[in-house]
Ligand code: MET
Ligand SMILES: [Zn+2]
């Protein structure tokens with residue numbers, strides 16, 4: 549007997565087949581797909597292109613009371629590159645195994661979420677359940693390369709201000725156990741280049757203060773910082789007595805090293821690139837002074853910020869946060885365990901939180917291995933469908949909150 553595929557799954561797989569892969573994402577095809585969906589569902593659509601070739605697609609379902617602050621359902625449309633030879637099937641074919649696993653780049657990060665949002669609107673419309681708040685769905689480009697030309701530009705625009713967003717949902721991460729991760733903050737991503745310059749000469753000499761000697765001293769300081777954070781992660785406890793998660797500490801990784809001309813020539817310049825993720829527990833200004841101190845303790849050395857975010861504020865999960873309370877109680881009522889955490893990497897939510905908009909990151913990926921950015925990224929179709937039900941009821945609740 550052949551079973552027919554749920555149309556929501558078919559649409560999801562269509563979305564996965566669009567090659568929005570960095571560094572040359574097919575945003576044109578993606579926009580076309582989203583606009584077709586909007587038309588089918590009967591949603592108002594707008595496309596903003598603050599940077600040419602990088603469209604932001606905004607779909608809107610007006611609520612019963614459009615004067616109330618709206619809900620934003622955000623997702624990014626781009627996905628990260630693949631090592632195709634390591635995949636068991638083509639990452640852009642969205643093949644489905646017999647057990648229902650759908651394998652594709654973006655299956656977890658985060659086309660499953662973007663697809664679910666569209667299905668939520670379909671479901672609510674089918675059930676004739678128009679919430680009181682307006683719901684906007686934003687499909688933004690370039691998150692995977694920093695988001696500056698995507699969400700970064702969007703939040704600065706008048707188009708965005710007009711939306712009067714009161715609360716946003718965005719991406720989370722998979723969880724191998726039977727619980728949902730809920731992210732209420734994230735670490736500030738800083739990518740830096742440290743360049744040192746020094747004395748040069750013959751490779752047989754013991755010349756003082758070469759670029760490499762200086763860079764090595766600076767790297768050692770960063771590594772000590774890294775060690776201290778690694779220790780915190782392994783044995784530290786936060787003030788509540790709970791073990792630290794990765795998001796609670798600051799990570800420092802040396803990811804790029806560049807120098808050299810020839811073996812017997814002392815190079816005059818050397819460069820180290822670091823990926824640093826600064827925890828919300830850290831005062832950003834103090835931290836900046838600390839690492840710049842490392843660099844400027846060596847003469848002729850400079851620091852360049854390739855990626856910099858000057859805010860690591862989070863959405864407080866307290867009784868005053870009615871969005872959180874509704875979400876928490878909703879999950880409790882459904883017997884879904886949740887694990888509130890700081891997101892270890894970066895998401896577009898940081899742009900929203902910087903504006904003071906409460907934002908929570910949830911991907912309905914429980915009992916699922918963490919495969920974002922990995923080979924054979926996948927989601928099971930049954931979980932995807934279960935997620936649509938979850939989001940539909942949750943978003944209906946959130947969009948019906950009267951006083952917030
Ligand atoms: C700072 S760019 C963010 C890209 C990606 N989301 C990451 O966390 O690495
Ligand atoms: Zn993502």
Ligand SMILES: [Zn+2]
Pocket residue numbers: 628657692920921
């Ligand atoms: Zn990602």
